[in-house]
Structures are given as structure tokens and as C-alpha cells.
Amino acid sequence: MSEVATEPASKDSAEEDTALSLAALSLAAGSPRTTPCEEETEEKRCWVCLEGERKGPLVQLCACRGSSRWSHRACVEYWRRNSDKEDAAYRCGTCMDHYRDALSLELLSARLQAERTDGEDTCYTLDALASELQTQGKYDEAEPLFREALGLQREAHGGRHPGTLISIGNLGSLLQDKGDLAAAESLMREALEVQRETQGDRHPDTLTSINNLGMLLQAKGDLVAAEPLCREALEGRRELLGDRHPGTLTSMNNLGMLLAAKGDLAAAEQLYLEALKAVRETLGNRHPDTLVSIANLGALLHAKGDLAAAEQLCREALEVQRETLGGRHPETLASINNLGMLLMDKGDLAAAEPLCLEALEAVRETLGDRHPHTLTTIINLGNLLQVKGDLAAAEPLLREALKGRRETLGDRHPSTLDSINDLALLLMDKGDLAAAEPLLREALEVWRETLGNRHRSTLASISDLGSLLHDKGDLAAAEPLCREALEVQRETLGGRHPDTLTSINNLGILLQDKGDLTAAEPLLREVLEGQRETLGSPHPSTLASNRNLELLLKNN
Ligand SMILES: [Zn+2]
Numbered sequence: 001m002s003e004v005a006t007e008p009a010s011k012d013s014a015e016e017d018t019a020l021s022l023a024a025l026s027l028a029a030g031s032p033r034t035t036p037c038e039e040e041t042e043e044k045r046c047w048v049c050l051e052g053e054r055k056g057p058l059v060q061l062c063a064c065r066g067s068s069r070w071s072h073r074a075c076v077e078y079w080r081r082n083s084d085k086e087d088a089a090y091r092c093g094t095c096m097d098h099y100r101d102a103l104s105l106e107l108l109s110a111r112l113q114a115e116r117t118d119g120e121d122t123c124y125t126l127d128a129l130a131s132e133l134q135t136q137g138k139y140d141e142a143e144p145l146f147r148e149a150l151g152l153q154r155e156a157h158g159g160r161h162p163g164t165l166i167s168i169g170n171l172g173s174l175l176q177d178k179g180d181l182a183a184a185e186s187l188m189r190e191a192l193e194v195q196r197e198t199q200g201d202r203h204p205d206t207l208t209s210i211n212n213l214g215m216l217l218q219a220k221g222d223l224v225a226a227e228p229l230c231r232e233a234l235e236g237r238r239e240l241l242g243d244r245h246p247g248t249l250t251s252m253n254n255l256g257m258l259l260a261a262k263g264d265l266a267a268a269e270q271l272y273l274e275a276l277k278a279v280r281e282t283l284g285n286r287h288p289d290t291l292v293s294i295a296n297l298g299a300l301l302h303a304k305g306d307l308a309a310a311e312q313l314c315r316e317a318l319e320v321q322r323e324t325l326g327g328r329h330p331e332t333l334a335s336i337n338n339l340g341m342l343l344m345d346k347g348d349l350a351a352a353e354p355l356c357l358e359a360l361e362a363v364r365e366t367l368g369d370r371h372p373h374t375l376t377t378i379i380n381l382g383n384l385l386q387v388k389g390d391l392a393a394a395e396p397l398l399r400e401a402l403k404g405r406r407e408t409l410g411d412r413h414p415s416t417l418d419s420i421n422d423l424a425l426l427l428m429d430k431g432d433l434a435a436a437e438p439l440l441r442e443a444l445e446v447w448r449e450t451l452g453n454r455h456r457s458t459l460a461s462i463s464d465l466g467s468l469l470h471d472k473g474d475l476a477a478a479e480p481l482c483r484e485a486l487e488v489q490r491e492t493l494g495g496r497h498p499d500t501l502t503s504i505n506n507l508g509i510l511l512q513d514k515g516d517l518t519a520a521e522p523l524l525r526e527v528l529e530g531q532r533e534t535l536g537s538p539h540p541s542t543l544a545s546n547r548n549l550e551l552l553l554k555n556n
């Protein structure tokens with residue numbers, strides 16, 4: 001029996017409130033799809049019928065380049081319906097890119113039904129259809145099929161057969177996508193343990209399981225447990241598959257995400273750059289793996305504060321995702337979200353809001369109200385409304401998301417802590433310091449315990465609590481917190497990072513309020529200079545900093 005040895009989709013969906021993937025819309029501006037490097041003189045021909053455009057428009061339906069790049073839609077459909085090849089229904093046999101469309105589901109469903117009717121072995125088709133549904137974000141329809149496939153494997157081969165273990169891993173990966181991390185973890189651990197025993201630590205299946213478990217632990221927020229697994233997977237794949245194999249590149253991206261989450265942006269950037277260069281060269285600029293890689297680098301540059309470079313990458317990825325995956329695919333939606341957040345951070349709220357609304361509507365419809373992606377999207381819109389000053393509209397969204405995360409992820413998950421913080425900041429904006437303080441303290445305590453005192457999130461949290469105490473008028477308690485955060489941020493993020501600038505600003509205003517104008521002035525000047533460089537002079541934050549400095553100089 002041939003099992004589908006597809007890597008259970010754990011490429012990564014860089015999934016963090018701001019640090020997501022990409023986004024965009026420049027497509028509407030209609031930049032012609034034909035890029036300058038459009039293969040010079042070579043005449044465009046359909047790879048199925050070998051005819052040119054006279055027979056009809058030529059389109060790109062997969063990630064192939066060269067002579068397999070172009071086809072007539074009808075020719076490929078005919079071939080998919082009639083080919084003897086087992087995978088022709090749903091993916092290109094050359095580049096292995098999935099078509100991700102309704103026809104894939106139609107053909108695989110029909111095949112499954114025929115096999116059931118004839119009493120044939122359904123394992124391959126069950127896995128293929130379930131994977132395709134998962135790829136298209138239809139998780140609830142995929143689950144019973146994965147379970148059925150696993151049941152058949154267990155029955156036929158027992159619980160320790162390689163095929164059964166792949167099936168267990170596939171189901172685990174689906175449950176992770178659905179947001180049920182606890183159930184996913186126990187399945188993945190079960191499969192990995194047996195694979196290590198029976199297939200060894202360097203077998204491709206074992207490495208896939210190591211990688212996937214590492215990503216799951218990262219999604220759970222357990223970075224310490226995730227890191228050795230991500231490193232083991234990358235090391236093993238470099239040895240076994242070489243530095244340019246798609247599996248190796250996936251592992252580079254995954255370890256990069258982990259390092260970024262840990263706050264080691266420089267090490268993460270190096271891995272992302274290596275992976276992106278190789279994936280562009282080997283799979284081209286339109287392959288989903290390339291887009292994930294672009295998205296990851298964009299998110300990292302966003303986190304580093306290099307918004308212009310991040311925007312370019314975000315827009316590139318989103319444009320191609322809209323074309324190749326469609327506007328409602330989870331990866332496209334993550335990108336829409338990310339572009340929205342990026343534009344918000346740039347201060348372009350008018351451009352950001354429709355993206356956030358589009359993403360939220362689609363994600364509620366396709367994934368439901370409690371899916372992790374939905375909760376992230378709710379928060380993003382809430383944050384945007386808050387920045388716009390519409391606190392009344394923002395508050396119910398932030399409360400909905402926090403409730404959802406406490407219930408689905410628990411009280412100590414990093415995403416829950418982000419949510420606690422977000423709600424606290426909103427309450428502070430509303431002037432309700434009494435309600436905000438216990439939330440900030442709750443989040444900070446857990447950050448210190450779980451990520452230590454130098455993690456970016458811990459530092460932001462320290463800085464926020466400092467601001468709150470400042471607003472309450474407790475300057476003596478606020479100052480050491482502001483100084484602690486700033487000192488470590490300068491060391492770990494550098495002096496131009498948005499988090500660092502926020503902390504410099506907070507400390508400057510604090511010293512001003514204490515009456516120490518001499519100490520405050522250089523800090524406020526530094527903030528203004530930093531924002532002019534990174535955000536530009538017309539940005540709302542830069543303008544606010546300019547006013548702060550003018551005010552200080554007037555009173556001096
Ligand atoms: Zn044709």
C-alpha cells in the first residue's frame with residue numbers, strides 16, 4: 001500500500017499577533033503579472049496540447065517554471081480528469097504543487113466513492129482527500145477521513161507500522177491546525193516515540209515528526225522544550241537531505257521562527273535569508289513554500305522595525321497568495337492580517353482597517369469564532385480600533401479574544417498573556433487604571449517565570465506596568481521598571497527598535513514629570529530622531545514626539 005508521505009503541513013504559519021505572515025493588495029493596482037524576466041524569446045505554449053495563445057488564454061496553474069509553466073485551463077482539467085496517475089487529480093506531478101481548488105475535491109471524492117462501492121482499498125485516497133481538505137482549510141471535513149485512514153492502518157498493520165505512524169502524525173497535525181494542541185501533542189509524541197525505536201533518529205519520517213512536535217511545542221509557547229527538537233530536525237535534514245531540500249528549508253524557517261520568538265532576531269534573520277534564497281532558486285517565486293518564506297522574513301523585518309522592507313515582502317507574498325491560493329485560504333488570510341498590522345504600525349489606519357475587516361469576516365466564516373487564527377484576527381481589529389480612538393468598539397473585541405484564549409489555550413500561554421496585556425492597555429487608555437493593574441501584574445509575573453527577564457514580551461510588559469504606575473502618580477515605583485526595561489531593550493533590540501523607542505519615551509516623560517527636565521530632554525530628542533529615521537516625519541507617533549519635545553523646551 002502506498003501511503004501519502006506528504007509532510008504534514010507543518011511548514012509554519014507564522015502566527016503571532018503582529019509577527020504573522022504577509023499581506024497585500026497591490027494587485028488591485030494591476031501591476032502586470034508578466035515580469036521583465038519573462039523568458040526572453042521562448043514562445044509560450046501549453047504543456048498539455050503544445051499550442052499557443054491562439055487556442056485560448058494561457059495561465060499558470062502550479063509552481064512550474066520553464067516549458068511546463070503555461071497551460072490552457074481546459075487542457076489541464078481534461079488531463080486531471082483522465083490521467084492514470086494517482087495524484088493528477090489534485091497536484092502537478094512535476095513540481096508537486098497542489099491545485100487547491102474545487103476540482104481536486106470533486107475528483108478525489110468521486111474516486112473515494114468508487115473505491116468504497118467496489119470494496120477496494122481506500123487508504124491512499126482517504127489520505128489524499130483529507131490532506132487536500134486540510135490544505136484548503138476545511139479542517140472539519142478532513143478530520144473524519146484522517147480518523148478513518150488511521151483506523152484502517154491500525155487494523156491492517158498494527159500500531160507500530162511506519163504507515164500507521166504517518167497516519168497518527170497526520171491526524172495530530174490536523175488537530176493542531178484546528179487548535180486542539182493537547183490532543184495533537186499526545187498523538188505526535190506517540191508516533192515519534194515509536195519511530196525513534198523502530199526507524200531510528202535519522203529516518204526521514206522520524207525527522208518529520210521531530211520537526212512537527214517542535215512546532216507544536218512552539219505553538220504551545222514552550223520555547224525551551226521546542227528548541228532542541230527544531231535544532232535536531234534541521235541538523236538531521238541538512239545531513240540527510242542537503243542544504244537546499246524543501247524539508248531542510250522548512251526546518252530552517254521553523255528554527256528561525258523559534259529564535260525570533262525567543263527574541264534572537266539576528267540569528268533568525270540569517271536562517272530566513274538562507275532559506276528564502278534557496279527556495280526562490282529551487283521552487284521559484286510563486287510556490288507556497290516560497291511565500292511562507294517571504295512572509296516569515298517580512299514578519300521578522302516588521303518586528304525589527306524595518307517597516308518599508310517588510311511592506312514590500314508582505315505585498316509580494318499576499319499578491320501571489322491571492323492568485324494561487326485564493327482570498328479565503330488560511331495563509332492568504334494570515335497575510336492580509338499581517339499587511340493590515342504593518343500598515344497600522346506605519347500609521348496608515350485608513351488602509352489597514354479594510355484589510356482587518358476583510359480578514360476577520362473570512363476567518364469567522366471559514367474557521368469559526370474560537371479558532372486561534374480567528375482570535376488573533378479579532379485582536380488585530382481591536383488594536384486598530386483602539387489606535388483610531390474608538391475604544392468603545394475595541395473593548396468587546398479584546399474581551400472576546402481574551403475569553404477565547406483563556407478557554408482554549410489556558411492562562412499561561414504566551415498568546416493569552418498577549419491578550420491580557422492588550423486588554424489592560426485598552427483599560428488604561430480608557431482611564432480605568434484600577435481594572436488594568438491586576439491584569440498587567442498577572443501577565444508580567446507569568447512572563448518572568450516562563451520566558452525570563454530578557455525576553456521581548458517580558459520587557460514590553462515591564463514597560464507597560466511602569467507606564468501604569470506613572471499614570472497612577474506613583475513615580476517612585478514606576479522609574480525602576482522603566483529603567484530595567486530600557487536597559488535590556490537597548491542591549492537586545494538596539495536603540496532604534498520601536499519597543500526601545502517607546503521605553504525611552506516613557507522614561508523621558510517620567511523624568512519630566514518628576515521635574516528633572518535636564519535628564520528628560522536628551523531622551524525625548526533621541527525618540528524623535530529615532531522615529532524620524534524609522535517611521536518618517538509625518539507619522540502620527542513622530543508628530544506626537546515632536547509636540548512632547550516642544551512642550552518640554554517651552555517649560556524649561
Ligand atoms: Zn492546451
Ligand SMILES: [Zn+2]
Nearest residue numbers: 062064092095
Ligand atoms: Zn507544476
